[in-house]
Amino acid sequence: MAAMTREETQALIQEVLEVYPEKAKKDRAKHLAVNDQSIEQSKKCITSNRKSQPGVMTIRGCAYAGSKGVVWGPIKDMIHISHGPVGCGQYSRAGRRNYYVGWTGVNTFGTMNFTSDFQEKDIVFGGDKKLAKIVDEIDQLFPLAKGISVQSECPIGLIGDDIESVSKKKAKEIEKPIIPVRCEGFRGVSQSLGHHIANDSIRDWVLHNRDGDTSFESTPYDVAIIGDYNIGGDAWSSRILLEEMGLRVVAQWSGDGTLSEMELTPKVKLNLIHCYRSMNYISRHMEEKYGIPWMEYNLFGPTKIAESLRAIAERFDDKIKEGAERVIEKYQAQYDAVIAKYRPRLEGKRVMLYVGGLRPRHIIGAYEDLGMEVVGTGYEFAHNDDYDRTIKEMGNATLLYDDVTGYEFEEFVKRVKPDLIGSGIKEKYIFQKMGVPFRQMHSWDYSGPYHGYDGFAIFARDMDMTINNPCWKSMQAPWLKSAADDAAAPVAASA
Amino acid sequence: MPNVMIRRKDDGGLLFYVAKKDMEETIASVETDTADAWGGEVELTDGSRWYIDPISPPPSFPTTLRFKRAEV
Ligand code: SF4
Numbered sequence: 001m002a003a004m005t006r007e008e009t010q011a012l013i014q015e016v017l018e019v020y021p022e023k024a025k026k027d028r029a030k031h032l033a034v035n036d037q038s039i040e041q042s043k044k045c046i047t048s049n050r051k052s053q054p055g056v057m058t059i060r061g062c063a064y065a066g067s068k069g070v071v072w073g074p075i076k077d078m079i080h081i082s083h084g085p086v087g088c089g090q091y092s093r094a095g096r097r098n099y100y101v102g103w104t105g106v107n108t109f110g111t112m113n114f115t116s117d118f119q120e121k122d123i124v125f126g127g128d129k130k131l132a133k134i135v136d137e138i139d140q141l142f143p144l145a146k147g148i149s150v151q152s153e154c155p156i157g158l159i160g161d162d163i164e165s166v167s168k169k170k171a172k173e174i175e176k177p178i179i180p181v182r183c184e185g186f187r188g189v190s191q192s193l194g195h196h197i198a199n200d201s202i203r204d205w206v207l208h209n210r211d212g213d214t215s216f217e218s219t220p221y222d223v224a225i226i227g228d229y230n231i232g233g234d235a236w237s238s239r240i241l242l243e244e245m246g247l248r249v250v251a252q253w254s255g256d257g258t259l260s261e262m263e264l265t266p267k268v269k270l271n272l273i274h275c276y277r278s279m280n281y282i283s284r285h286m287e288e289k290y291g292i293p294w295m296e297y298n299l300f301g302p303t304k305i306a307e308s309l310r311a312i313a314e315r316f317d318d319k320i321k322e323g324a325e326r327v328i329e330k331y332q333a334q335y336d337a338v339i340a341k342y343r344p345r346l347e348g349k350r351v352m353l354y355v356g357g358l359r360p361r362h363i364i365g366a367y368e369d370l371g372m373e374v375v376g377t378g379y380e381f382a383h384n385d386d387y388d389r390t391i392k393e394m395g396n397a398t399l400l401y402d403d404v405t406g407y408e409f410e411e412f413v414k415r416v417k418p419d420l421i422g423s424g425i426k427e428k429y430i431f432q433k434m435g436v437p438f439r440q441m442h443s444w445d446y447s448g449p450y451h452g453y454d455g456f457a458i459f460a461r462d463m464d465m466t467i468n469n470p471c472w473k474s475m476q477a478p479w480l481k482s483a484a485d486d487a488a489a490p491v492a493a494s495a
Numbered sequence: 496m497p498n499v500m501i502r503r504k505d506d507g508g509l510l511f512y513v514a515k516k517d518m519e520e521t522i523a524s525v526e527t528d529t530a531d532a533w534g535g536e537v538e539l540t541d542g543s544r545w546y547i548d549p550i551s552p553p554p555s556f557p558t559t560l561r562f563k564r565a566e567v
Contacts, residue, residue, distance in 0.1 A: 041520075041541055049517065281514065284500060288557045295505075383517040 025194035042387030057406035062185030066194020068151035074098035121231040157184035187469025190381035199281035227275030230255020232448020245323030277357030301366030501555035
């Protein structure tokens with residue numbers, strides 16, 4: 001299918017909105033837009049970070065998911081208590097695939113689930129005593145844990161438990177930091193507020209811990225990787241590039257991260273932010289308090305990698321600038337080979353994305369390196385500053401959808417007929433059953449890493465094996481197939 | 496009276512960031528921007544106008560300041 005014109009895209013949006021009742025239609029209309037690169041400020045064309053409509057199927061998570069799952073969870077040497085009933089933590093356990101090194105259950109705890117398992121009596125009589133007991137148990141069973149965070153689930157705020165005072169008291173007793181996080185799921189409209197709350201708790205309880213301590217020897221080349229959650233090893237394949245160009249990575253936030261790395265971050269020279277949405281708050285705070293500048297970067301696909309490495313090097317002296325060039329050159333043969341191999345197989349394929357807070361714009365470059373085109377993109381929980389950054393990355397007259405509903409997404413796909421969809425697990429099986437190739441772009445569909453040059457090779461292979469998989473030609477039962485069907489089926493066309 | 500964080504952009508311009516609202520705008524003009532004072536009415540690129548009593552000596556950015564909405 002040829003690219004849609006602005007009018008066609010607008011008409012498609014109108015058509016999809018048609019089924020809604022008047023009020024819902026008015027609201028949803030604000031969240032759907034046709035991209036116009038000439039617009040400077042996204043708020044002129046799209047509304048974001050608003051409460052989802054009751055009755056529609058949203059794909060968002062909750063503040064607890066943003067804090068426990070995203071920001072705090074990957075701090076591997078701490079124990080994060082999912083404080084409240086057992087389900088919130090158990091059903092999301094290890095789902096994000098934040099890789100880490102260490103002995104799980106001994107000195108690292110990333111994939112384990114710790115919960116206070118609230119019962120009726122805890123709701124009625126309060127859970128503070130239980131929390132205190134859990135802290136003692138943790139201290140006894142896992143002596144190598146460096147600290148504890150208390151991640152509140154919905155009931156904690158509702159029954160008014162005082163987790164702060166318990167945390168303070170117990171922290172003194174066990175002589176380890178205990179961080180209470182008020183990230184009850186009902187706060188905010190999506191996981192986004194959970195990121196913010198988690199950032200604030202790091203600011204209030206962690207960051208200043210070593211302010212007076214000068215024992216850490218810093219170098220002029222110290223940087224911190226912030227907002228890289230090491231999904232499938234992403235932070236590692238990023239880190240090696242930075243180190244090869246001569247920088248010293250002091251901290252990784254929070255993929256494969258540790259408490260002491262976070263405490264040392266105020267001593268770095270530059271903060272590198274991959275996921276702006278979830279970690280911009282703490283970066284702004286460090287800029288104001290410690291004078292550490294921060295910058296966003298993007299390590300998806302060779303074009304963006306080269307751009308980012310050069311931009312990072314700009315902040316340093318010639319040694320690092322040469323380093324950046326050296327790294328780009330060193331890997332050139334490798335990524336040229338990847339492009340030579342996969343581009344002919346993927347050229348011209350059209351992609352629709354719907355992911356969290358960063359990838360809907362960050363991955364575009366990687367697809368373009370493979371000759372593919374992103375024809376629709378949207379975020380679960382972005383704010384306007386994210387869309388500001390997206391408009392320029394997307395082609396004119398492409399679709400933008402914020403907090404898209406299950407229904408809208410399906411209708412868009414039926415009409416736009418992309419060759420590939422990149423979204424989450426909840427969307428995966430629907431679209432696969434519709435016969436559209438699909439990649440799970442939150443956890444890389446059990447693959448990864450996708451960051452860096454090494455990641456790009458894996459990314460290209462994964463996209464190829466999904467789009468060009470022979471299974472898409474077998475979507476119809478053989479006895480139902482007539483010769484003419486082959487051409488008519490929407491599936492066959494895209495496979 | 497929101498708390499506003501003012502920081503420098505890469506191109507030297509000033510950004511006006513309201514954490515509570517996740518609003519980030521470029522500052523278009525500042526009424527008083529001299530060697531010994533900074534403040535007064537501040538206009539953003541989206542057209543909105545804010546006010547702060549001029550501060551002297553001028554603050555060093557980034558910093559958090561309390562702004563009022565300017566009267567129209
Ligand atoms: S909304 Fe509340 S109950 Fe649901 S997962 Fe989040 S914290 Fe748990």
